[in-house]
Amino acid sequence: MSARRGGPGRFRWPWRRRGHIAREVDEELAFHLEMREKALVESGMAPGEARERALWEFGDVEKVRRSMRRTDGRIERVRRWIIVFEEPVQDARFALRSFRTDRSSLLLVGAVLALAIAAGNTTFSVISGVLLRSLPYQEAERLVNVRVTPREMEYTPGEGATLAAPVVELASSTRAFAGTAYLTSNGSAVLTGPVEPQRVESAWQVEPAFFAVMGAAPLLGRILVASDAQEGARVGVISHRTWRTRLGGRPDVLGQVLRLDDEPFEVVGVMPPGFEFPNEAEVWRPAAPLDPVEVASERVQGGHWFIGRLAEGVALEGARGLLDTGIGAAATERPSLARWRANLQPLRDDLVGPVERPLWLLLGAVALVLLMACVNVGAVLLARGVARRRELATRLSLGASRARVARQLVAESVVLTAASGAVGLLVTLWAVPAVARTLADDIPRAAEIGIDGRVLSVAVLASLLTGVIAGLLPLLHLSLQSPHEALKDGGVGSGTMGWRVRFLEGSVALQVAFGLVVVSVACILLWNFVRLTRLELGFEADRVTAAQIHFSAARYASLESQQAFLDAVLERAKALPGVEAAALSDGFPFRGGGVGTAEVDGVSTPERPIAVWNTSVTPDYFRVMGISLVRGRLASDAGGREAVVNEAFVRRLLPDGEPLGRRFEPPGSDELWTVVGVVTDTRQQDLRAPPPPQVYLPFTPSGRDFTPYQLFVRHVEPSADAAPDLDAVTRSVDPTFVPDRVVSLRDNVFETVAQERLYGLMLGAFATLALLIAALGAFGLGNFAVRRQTRELGIRLALGESAVRLQSAVVTRLFVVVAAGVVLGLGVATVALPLLRLALPELEPWQPTLLLLPVCLFLVTGIAAAIGPARRAGRVDPIRTLQAE
Numbered sequence: 001m002s003a004r005r006g007g008p009g010r011f012r013w014p015w016r017r018r019g020h021i022a023r024e025v026d027e028e029l030a031f032h033l034e035m036r037e038k039a040l041v042e043s044g045m046a047p048g049e050a051r052e053r054a055l056w057e058f059g060d061v062e063k064v065r066r067s068m069r070r071t072d073g074r075i076e077r078v079r080r081w082i083i084v085f086e087e088p089v090q091d092a093r094f095a096l097r098s099f100r101t102d103r104s105s106l107l108l109v110g111a112v113l114a115l116a117i118a119a120g121n122t123t124f125s126v127i128s129g130v131l132l133r134s135l136p137y138q139e140a141e142r143l144v145n146v147r148v149t150p151r152e153m154e155y156t157p158g159e160g161a162t163l164a165a166p167v168v169e170l171a172s173s174t175r176a177f178a179g180t181a182y183l184t185s186n187g188s189a190v191l192t193g194p195v196e197p198q199r200v201e202s203a204w205q206v207e208p209a210f211f212a213v214m215g216a217a218p219l220l221g222r223i224l225v226a227s228d229a230q231e232g233a234r235v236g237v238i239s240h241r242t243w244r245t246r247l248g249g250r251p252d253v254l255g256q257v258l259r260l261d262d263e264p265f266e267v268v269g270v271m272p273p274g275f276e277f278p279n280e281a282e283v284w285r286p287a288a289p290l291d292p293v294e295v296a297s298e299r300v301q302g303g304h305w306f307i308g309r310l311a312e313g314v315a316l317e318g319a320r321g322l323l324d325t326g327i328g329a330a331a332t333e334r335p336s337l338a339r340w341r342a343n344l345q346p347l348r349d350d351l352v353g354p355v356e357r358p359l360w361l362l363l364g365a366v367a368l369v370l371l372m373a374c375v376n377v378g379a380v381l382l383a384r385g386v387a388r389r390r391e392l393a394t395r396l397s398l399g400a401s402r403a404r405v406a407r408q409l410v411a412e413s414v415v416l417t418a419a420s421g422a423v424g425l426l427v428t429l430w431a432v433p434a435v436a437r438t439l440a441d442d443i444p445r446a447a448e449i450g451i452d453g454r455v456l457s458v459a460v461l462a463s464l465l466t467g468v469i470a471g472l473l474p475l476l477h478l479s480l481q482s483p484h485e486a487l488k489d490g491g492v493g494s495g496t497m498g499w500r501v502r503f504l505e506g507s508v509a510l511q512v513a514f515g516l517v518v519v520s521v522a523c524i525l526l527w528n529f530v531r532l533t534r535l536e537l538g539f540e541a542d543r544v545t546a547a548q549i550h551f552s553a554a555r556y557a558s559l560e561s562q563q564a565f566l567d568a569v570l571e572r573a574k575a576l577p578g579v580e581a582a583a584l585s586d587g588f589p590f591r592g593g594g595v596g597t598a599e600v601d602g603v604s605t606p607e608r609p610i611a612v613w614n615t616s617v618t619p620d621y622f623r624v625m626g627i628s629l630v631r632g633r634l635a636s637d638a639g640g641r642e643a644v645v646n647e648a649f650v651r652r653l654l655p656d657g658e659p660l661g662r663r664f665e666p667p668g669s670d671e672l673w674t675v676v677g678v679v680t681d682t683r684q685q686d687l688r689a690p691p692p693p694q695v696y697l698p699f700t701p702s703g704r705d706f707t708p709y710q711l712f713v714r715h716v717e718p719s720a721d722a723a724p725d726l727d728a729v730t731r732s733v734d735p736t737f738v739p740d741r742v743v744s745l746r747d748n749v750f751e752t753v754a755q756e757r758l759y760g761l762m763l764g765a766f767a768t769l770a771l772l773i774a775a776l777g778a779f780g781l782g783n784f785a786v787r788r789q790t791r792e793l794g795i796r797l798a799l800g801e802s803a804v805r806l807q808s809a810v811v812t813r814l815f816v817v818v819a820a821g822v823v824l825g826l827g828v829a830t831v832a833l834p835l836l837r838l839a840l841p842e843l844e845p846w847q848p849t850l851l852l853l854p855v856c857l858f859l860v861t862g863i864a865a866a867i868g869p870a871r872r873a874g875r876v877d878p879i880r881t882l883q884a885e
Contacts (some may be wrong), residue, residue: 016151021069021072021073021076022069023066024072024370025065025069025072026065029061029064029068029075032056032058032357032815033055033058033061034232036054036057036058037050037051037054038050040053041053050757051343059865066840076762078331078452081627089373091407091408091410091411091412092411092414092415094201094408094411094650095408095411095412095415095416096170096415098412099412099415099416100868101824103683105555106380106416107215108414108776109376109416109776110420110423111372111420111423111782112355112373112769112772112773112776113374113376113377113416113417113420113424113466114419114420114421114423114424114427115368115424115427115769116366116369116372116424116769116773116826117373117420117424117425117428117459117462117463117466118372118423118425118427118428118431118768119365119366119369119370119769120366120367120369120370120426120462121424121425121428121432121455121459121462122428122431122432122435123359123362123363124363124368124455124458124459124763125428125435125449125450125451125455126362126435126439126443126449127359127363128357128449128452128455128458129436129445129446129448129449129450130352130355130359130443130444130445130446130448130449131352131359131360132187132454133445133448134849135347135348135351136274136275137215137216137275137371138214138215138216138348139215139309140347140348141346141348142178142309142310143213143214143307143308143310143346143347143348143425144308144309144316144319144344144345144346144347144348145305145306145307145308145344145345145346145350146180146306146308146323146342146343146344146738147342147343147345149308161289171411174319174322174323174326175311175314176308176309176310176311176314176318176319176322176323177308177309177311177313177323178215178308178309179209179212179308179313180209180213180306180307180308180309180310181206181207181208181209181210181212181213181214181306181308182206182287182305182306182307182540183204183205183206183207183210183278183287183305183306183307184204184205184206184287185202185203185204185279186203186205186260186261186285187205187215189203189260189261189283189550190260190261191246191258191259191260191283192258192259192262193256193257193259194247194256194258195246195247195248198246199495200242200246200260200282200283201280201284202276202278202279202280202281202282203260203281203282203283203284203285204278204281204283204284204285205285205286205287205288206283206284206286206287206546207229207286207287208223208224208226208228208229209226209288210224210284211223211224211237211284213307213308213309214275214277214307215309216271216272216275217272218237218269218270218271218272219240219255219270219271219272219273220243220254220269220270221237221254221267221268221269221270221818222268222269223237223269224237224268224269224286227749228286229286229287229288231454233286234263234264234265234266235256235265235266235267235268235285236260236265236266236267236268236283236285236286237267237268237269237270237271237283237284237285238253238258238269238270238271238282238283238284239265239271239275239276239281239282239283240270240271240272240273240275241276241282242282242283243270246282251769253267253270254267254268254270254586255267255268258432260283260285261265261550261551261555262464262555265285274448276447278305280447286386286872295665300774307347308344312596316344316346319344320342320344323342323344323663324341324342327341327342329594334760351444351445352444352445353658354445354755354837355443355444355755356692357677357838358755358759358840359439359443359734361521361836361840362759362762362763362766365518365521365522365763365766366766367600367765368514368517368770369514369515369518369769369770369773370462370466371469371514372510372511372514372515372770372773372774372777373466373773374465374466374469375469375507375510375511375777376507376773376776376777376780377413377416377466378413378469378507378509379504379507379508379777379780379781380780381409381413381416382503382504382848392783396877400709402573408493409572410467412459413467413468414467414468414617417463417464417466417467418461418463418467420466421459421460421462421463421466421467421731422463424459424463425456425459425463428451428455428459429451432449432450432451432455433450434628435449436450439758441751441754442754442755442758443755443758447695448550457775487850498772501785503780504784505781508777508778508781508818508819508821509775509818509820509821509824510741510815510821510824511773511777511821512774512777512778512817512818512820512821512822512824512825512826512858512862513821513822513824513825514770515767515770515771515773515774515825515827515858516821516822516826516828516829516854516855516858517828517829517832518763518767518770519767519770519771519824519853519854519857519858520628520768520825520829520833520850520851520854521767521833522760522763522764522767523767523850523851523853523854524833524836524850525756525759525760525763525840526760526763526764527850528756528760529753529756529757529760529842530689530755531687532688532756533749533750533753534685535683536683537589537682537683537749538627538680538681538683538691539589539625539626539627539682539684540625540626541589541745541746541748541749542716542745542746542859543580543623543715543716544625544653544712544713544714544715544744544745545715545742545744545745546588546710546711546712546713546714546742546743546744546745547710547711547713547726547727547730547741547742548708548711548742549566549569549710549711549730549740550708550709551565551707551709559700559701562701563700563701565733565734565737566584566701566709569711569729569730569733570582570583570584570618572729572732572733573711573713573729575730576713576725578715578716578717579713579714579715580624580714580715580716581620581623581624581713581714581717582620582623582624582712582713582714583617583619583620583624583625583711583712583713584617584618584699584710584711584712585615585616585617585618585621585699585709585710586615586616586699586707586708586709586710586839587613587615587616587617587684587710588708588710588748589682589683589684589748589751589882590684590685590686590687590748590752590769598653598664598665598666598667598693599664599665600610600653600654600662600663600664611692611693612653612666612667612692612693612694612695613667613684613685613692613693613694613695614667614694614695614697615695615696615697616696616697616698616699616700616701617696617697617698618634618698618699619634619635621696621699621712622627622634622644622679622696623714624712624713624714625636625682626714627679627680628679628680629677629678630647630676630677630678630679630681631659631660631677631678632644632675632676632678633653633676633677633696634676634677635676635696636697641671641672641673641674642673642674642676642698643664643666643673643674643675643676643695643696643697644675644676644677644678644695645659645675645677645678645679645693645694645695645696646679646680646681646682646691646693646694646696647678647679647680647681648677648681648690648691648692648693648749649678649693649694649695650678652693653693655740656768659675659678660675660676660677660678661672661674661675661676662675663675666695666697673697679695679696682694686752687749687752687753687834687866696717703754708782711726711729712745713725713726723768726742727742730876759840762766771857771858771861774818774821774858774861775861775864776864776865777867778814778817778861778862778865778866779866779868779869781814781817782814782865782866782868782869783868783869783872785810785813785814785869786810786869786873793806793873803873803874804874806870806873806874807870807871807873807874809872810866810869810873811863811866811870812871813866814862814865814866815859815862815863815866817862818858818859818861818862818865819859819862821858822858825854825858826851826855829851829854
């Protein structure tokens, strides 16, 4: 077969394609026929006769052509398999053998790269499950949360919802929605029936249209229908998780009668996996129609969701405008409606909006760490290429093509990154479930975090990109290497590397700069978390334990029965050994409470009403919580309409004159109350916001079945576990009663900053990894510099220069590189860190002094990384070095 032809410099695939084979076979046949015809002509035969004789001697040309094409095709396929598979396998084997000389350093670099890849994979799995995966509802993009609030209240996505009954009716009738439904939280409840009593943390009463609005179909049975609410049917739908875990997945679950807080209901349906809206709901029962009294009162109700499905062709802004127009039109007949505002938020944004920007920030930080790892691996491979420059030059001089040597260098990069990627994937398989369990209580949709095809694809792609990026530096070195100069040079220890050395130093500086940015962000977030935990709360959270009490409407239907139970529980809690004081309240710090507007002396609050928080408490509440009385006295529980307010209430609503004796209408009340005392401000609603105006009224049960009450107990000494004591107290009054939850007030305060702690710890882990990568880069650069200058160091020692001076020079050179990276990182951080507040608007302004810690960390790291190479420089043996040269 003839050799392949092609002009010099023309690009050719490493194998022949079908068209090339056909063309070459035709050329081959034409060549043979031409040569035979020429020979016959030279022997005296006429040209025409010579042509016919050549064809006759050759035989069936078409048959030969087909045979040659098939043969060449088989040969080319074998050759292609050899190129595609055998040569890479050979390159991989050679790479593994070559790694033996630098086994320890490559293992360390590979391990760090594996951790970086695992961190990136894990972070992306969180983002994929929480942000990228669509909600498990039909046309979820058309679902919105309607939160109706007084116009003076700021709306924050993710805070759940409140509603006012008149506006619910208006929204239900507007053409902006194809369907609407309201939901009422029952909180947690005790589930009994054919199973042992178990506490259900999230039970809801829903308008029967709820499932149709959500576009959800049951897995078993049916969903709720309108007749269920109209006829007061005792039916309910349970979640798939409740069916599987609490009822054992029994096939005869339909028709079973369960009891929720002693209220029986028949299971008529089981929802499919993944449908647990809202708040990981386990039971849905029909809600009664809106009470006309509630409609007339226009009271703001907490613990509610109001869900709407946008009509076809109606955008979010259009729906908001239609609803505001409806409220304005209705306000002409009922002027009081003008104080309401409808806030429409896409359901997805309302669920994950508060965590979206922080999660993308985490992904950006881990991307920087992964980029640092890529540069680190590339620098290590470049240093190995420089050290092997004579070997590579010898191979080029012996006839190896640059493409062949380049494939070998790429193979080394791919083998290292592929091994690191495989280890990183194994770490990811372990880390993702652990992270999902850890985040279960801190971010929404944590149950959907897992490893799926998207996460695996990104993991593989990240490993491949890492290999490509890491392999670019050795290829750049190869492309600029001259075999003649490399062979003439005396090796690594003799020649100057020029741009290669500067490139390695620049890569270390770049790693330090990226690492400084990541560590700076981590320091700011950790500082923000520490700052929040050290804020003045206005109350003493230590030594206080709270138990939440939620009544069953079936067993405690009357106010008298609720009051009797609470009084008995309070007296027995006070009698517990080691208890200093006990109190009851209908509010819980950082977990909600009543909110509305107040009127002072019968006059409505100014042009812009002020939101006021309302809490009912027993007299000892202030003693238990450690809230100080500023002036006046505490309200008595003798039935008089006396109230205590905080200093913020006085500043905002009573700025002039003496507050004591002033009369006002608290939120949700039409009667006048008298201010008898002023107490200090407390941060009972949000650590990130200043204390709001607060009203404290004498404690009385409200009678609503969804209202939880709190029993607070202050211990004389810190108690390791007060839950058994409070559980025993409630059971001593009612053996069947179980508190919803018992929690230390200090733990509750820390739960309010759980997300800040989570972001700070995750970025702290990334920052630690970034610091380690920068340290490895500096250490590798120092080792390379000493190895490159071995002959020079030996000569200088032989001429009498002290080892201490040489060691000082190594440390100084490496310190300068790290310091340059620190300066570059400070410049990037100065520009980037103010943008951090775009991702986390709740961050307080940070002080520039916070950058001192990252700067000191990296400078100390640079000095520590230089110690090993400096000691190696001081131990160079001049005699052996000169003999080797």
